[in-house]
Amino acid sequence: MAANRKVSETGQASTPVRALRLGVNIDHVATLRNARGGMHPDPLRAAHLAIEGGADGITAHLREDRRHISDTDITRLKNELTRPLNLEMAATDEMLQIALRHVPNACCLVPERREERTTEGGLDVQGAAKTLKPFVAKLKDAGIRVSLFIEPDIKTIEASSDVGADIVELHTGRYCNLALEHDAAGVAFEIERHRKAASAAASVGLEVHAGHGLTYNTVQPIARIPEIVELNIGHFLIGEAIFGGLSMAVRRMRVLMDEAREALSAQRGR
Numbered sequence: 486m487a488a489n490r491k492v493s494e495t496g497q498a499s500t501p502v503r504a505l506r507l508g509v510n511i512d513h514v515a516t517l518r519n520a521r522g523g524m525h526p527d528p529l530r531a532a533h534l535a536i537e538g539g540a541d542g543i544t545a546h547l548r549e550d551r552r553h554i555s556d557t558d559i560t561r562l563k564n565e566l567t568r569p570l571n572l573e574m575a576a577t578d579e580m581l582q583i584a585l586r587h588v589p590n591a592c593c594l595v596p597e598r599r600e601e602r603t604t605e606g607g608l609d610v611q612g613a614a615k616t617l618k619p620f621v622a623k624l625k626d627a628g629i630r631v632s633l634f635i636e637p638d639i640k641t642i643e644a645s646s647d648v649g650a651d652i653v654e655l656h657t658g659r660y661c662n663l664a665l666e667h668d669a670a671g672v673a674f675e676i677e678r679h680r681k682a683a684s685a686a687a688s689v690g691l692e693v694h695a696g697h698g699l700t701y702n703t704v705q706p707i708a709r710i711p712e713i714v715e716l717n718i719g720h721f722l723i724g725e726a727i728f729g730g731l732s733m734a735v736r737r738m739r740v741l742m743d744e745a746r747e748a749l750s751a752q753r754g755r
C-alpha cells in the first residue's frame with residue numbers, strides 16, 4: 486500500500502501515514518432501479534463511475550430480502566469490476582454458498598434484521614462466537630478476507646480477533662447521528678471511542694475500516710484516525726450524485742426535446 490511520510494511538528498520524520506482507501510457502496514443505485522424494475526440505473530455502470538472518480542473498491546450488500554442488490558448484480562460486479570469487490574452479507578448458510586461461489590476479495594459480515602431500513606448496529610461477536618468462528622474459517626479457507634462490522638467496543642474487538650477475522654469495520658452510525666443533532670460532546674465522545682477502538686484493533690493485528698452514515702461533514706475526524714485504512718461510504722454519495730448530475734441530465738433531455746421540435750417545424754415548413 487502507498488504510504489505518505491509525515492513530518493512531525495519538530496521537523497523529524499514520524500511514522501508513515503498509511504493511505505486511506507475508499508470503498509463506494511452502490512446499494513442505493515439498485516434501490517432506485519428496483520423502484521421501477523428493469524435495468525436503469527445500473528449498479529455496475531455506477532461502480533465503473535465510482536472507480537473513475539477515485540474509489541479503490543466497490544461494496545455491495547446482498548440482503549436476504551434482495552431489497553436492493555440482486556444475485557445477478559453480484560455476478561456482474563464480480564466478473565466485470567476492475568477493482569476489489571467487498572460483499573456485505575449476513576452470516577447465513579445461503580450467503581456462505583454465494584460467497585464461496587463468487588470468491589469476492591472480501592466479505593463483510595453484518596447483522597441483518599428484515600424490518601430495519603439499514604444496518605442499525607454492529608455484530609454481537611461475543612454472543613455469536615461459536616457460529617462465527619467456523620463461518621469465518623470457511624471464507625478464509627476459500628481465500629476471502631473477512632471483515633466484521635462492529636461497534637467501536639474493545640470487548641467486541643477482542644472477540645473479533647478470537648474468531649479469526651482479518652478486519653473489523655467500525656460502525657460510525659452513532660457518531661454521524663450525533664453530528665446531525667449538533668451534539669458536540671457526544672461527537673467528541675464517539676470520536677475518542679473510535680480512536681481507542683482503532684488503536685486496540687490494530688494492536689492485535691486487525692486491519693481497521695469504518696463506515697456508515699458518513700458525509701462531507703463527518704468524514705474528516707474519522708479519516709484522521711491513523712489506524713483506519715479504509716472507509717466504506719454509500720447512501721450520502723449516491724444522494725449527492727443526484728445534485729452533481731441532475732442539471733446535466735435535464736439539459737440533455739431539453740436538447741433532445743428541442744431537436745425533435747425543430748425537426749417537426751422544419752418538416753411542416755417544407
Ligand code: PXP
Nearest residue numbers: 604634696697698717718719720
Ligand atoms: N459499511 C457497512 C458494513 C454497511 O452495512 C453500510 C451500509 O450498507 C455502509 C458501510 C455504508 O453506509 P452508508 O450507506 O450509510 O454510507
